[in-house]
Amino acid sequence: MxxxxxxxxxxxxxxxxxxxxxxxxxxxxxxxxxxFQEVTLQAWHAFDSFRGEAKFSTWLYRVxxxxxxxxxxxxxxxxxxxxxxxxxxxVEEKSDIEEQMQAMYKAIATLSKIDKALVMLYLEDxxxxxxxxxxxxSANNVAVKMNRLKVKLKEESKKHYQFT
Numbered sequence: 324m325x326x327x328x329x330x331x332x333x334x335x336x337x338x339x340x341x342x343x344x345x346x347x348x349x350x351x352x353x354x355x356x357x358x359f360q361e362v363t364l365q366a367w368h369a370f371d372s373f374r375g376e377a378k379f380s381t382w383l384y385r386v387x388x389x390x391x392x393x394x395x396x397x398x399x400x401x402x403x404x405x406x407x408x409x410x411x412x413x414v415e416e417k418s419d420i421e422e423q424m425q426a427m428y429k430a431i432a433t434l435s436k437i438d439k440a441l442v443m444l445y446l447e448d449x450x451x452x453x454x455x456x457x458x459x460x461s462a463n464n465v466a467v468k469m470n471r472l473k474v475k476l477k478e479e480s481k482k483h484y485q486f487t
Contacts, residue, residue: 330367337379345358345359385458388440451463451469
């Protein structure tokens with residue numbers, strides 16, 4: 324049986340991961356709170372399987388994403404765009420950052436659940452290897468998907484904002 328105090332300490336240190344995933348998949352506060360509780364519960368149930376081969380944060384991301392995707396499918400709710408920085412190589416000019424960010428959020432909203440997770444992890448500066456581990460795909464597959472997503476997001480956001 325895992326030690327509860329160890330789990331609580333790790334969870335308190337890394338709870339921002341769960342909040343980010345909840346913000347990505349749920350629209351309102353009550354839905355995010357429900358998902359947060361579900362992720363916490365699933366992480367606790369799976370904690371005895373955490374062997375320390377990967378960082379706890381990597382393991383928690385995987386649990387949170389898998390739980391959120393299952394929860395989302397089960398509830399058939401619409402995901403929400405998460406609040407985070409825009410893709411580093413996306414902005415061509417620094418003026419009107421707020422408008423550009425809104426255009427990016429709208430573009431991200433068009434993505435599938437998995438693609439949103441990919442973008443979120445990329446924005447969190449995880450390596451392609453780490454992203455691949457969390458999502459169960461190869462690092463090469465992550466790189467290919469991210470290149471395609473960058474192009475898609477740039478094109479989609481142009482519908483909402485004119486770059487100069």
